[in-house]
Amino acid sequence: MNSGALRIGAAVAIVLVLVIGVFAAVRGMAVRSAAPVVTPAPAPPVAWAPVDRPGPALTVPAAELDASVACTRATRASRDTALLLSGTGADPATSFDWGVRPLLTAEGFRSCYSTAPDRNTGDVAVRAEYVAHAIRTIAADTERKVAVVAFGEGGIAARWALRFWPDLRDQVSDVVLLGTPNGGLPLCSAGCSAADWQLAAGSPFFQALDSGAATFPGIDYSVITSDLDTTVPPAAAALPGVVSTTVQQVCPGREVEHLSLGLSDAVSLALAVDALRNPGPVDPTRIPPATCGDARPVEIQPGPQERGTAAVLAAQNVTGAPVNGEPPLPCYTRADPC
Secondary structure, eight states: OOHHHHHHHHHHHHHHHHHHHHHHHHHHHHHHHHSOOOOOOOOOOOOBOOTTSOOOOOOSOHHHHHHTEEESOSSOOSSOEEEEEOOTTSOHHHHHTTTHHHHHHHTTOOEEEEOOGGGGTSOHHHHHHHHHHHHHHHHHHHSSOEEEEEETHHHHHHHHHHHHOGGGGGGEEEEEEESOOTTOBOOOOSSOOHHHHHTBTTOHHHHHHTSSOSSOTTOEEEEEEOTTOSSSOHHHHOOTTOOEEEHHHHSTTOOOOHHHHHHTOHHHHHHHHHHHHSSSSOOGGGSOGGGGGOSSOTTSOHHHHHHHHHHHHHHHHSOOOOOSSOOOOOGGGBSSOO
16 A cells, blocks of 8 residues: 555544544533433421420529529419519519519519529520429429410520420410510521520521420410510511410500510500410400500509619610520430430
8 A cells, every 4th residue: 555545544544533532522411411410309307306205304503493583472372473584685683673573463473583694695495494493393382383474585485495394384374475586586697695596587496496386285375466566576476376466456556665565564464464364365355445544554653664674775785695606406306316
């Protein structure tokens, strides 16, 4: 074979190699493009603890728990004792000494405080241990059930205790929630305490709290709100299965904001007392229309109210210790404890 033929043959071979390579590449691209896109499987839903599983042992030292409960008197009363739980940023004494407690005393109710550390800015699940201990202690001392009256975050701590310590449910007659963010609050953006993170709508804390059941049979739940509460509006206070009552149902157009709703407003506190006095939840039709003419109950004088409100605001302005995120959920919240 001459040299010209060899050159032609080599050129043909090169062309064939290129054609085969291009075909293989195109075919590979087609195969790859035709392959199904693999989407990661969604994370399995969390298996939460059964609502009837016995609650865990309390981790807070017994001496601290005992010191956290303070009551107006030790004698047994003819009515269920009211356990007063304050909101984020202020202890119960700061919140209730000048108004709610004198009102309940005048109405014939014994009342107790449950005081948790850090003005209720820490882990709400830990605060719930103090609430659980208070309920057990009061029920044992009085041989009666306990009526929980809670402002703001205090209601969330009470709900957590009832969710994860089932023995408490037979010891509680009423849960009266004033301005409690049962649906959660907007996500905190800066300087957030542990409680701030937990109270954000949709947080893991709220997912655990609402798992299984939001309310429990045998307990009368009353949700009291105000249409003008911009901190916890009625939609954020709503609790599944419970009819909310606004102060405006009793007094249309009444101007009541968050702080006065739970601490001094005559109508909202009349609704709370109605829930304590009567079987079942609050009934706004039982509130006398004349109550609409009162800014505050007669047991709360203008001077104490002014000083008390200022003290609560001052306490709330001292932010809790900021943390970088929500505390881990306790192991007892899971179906298979860690």
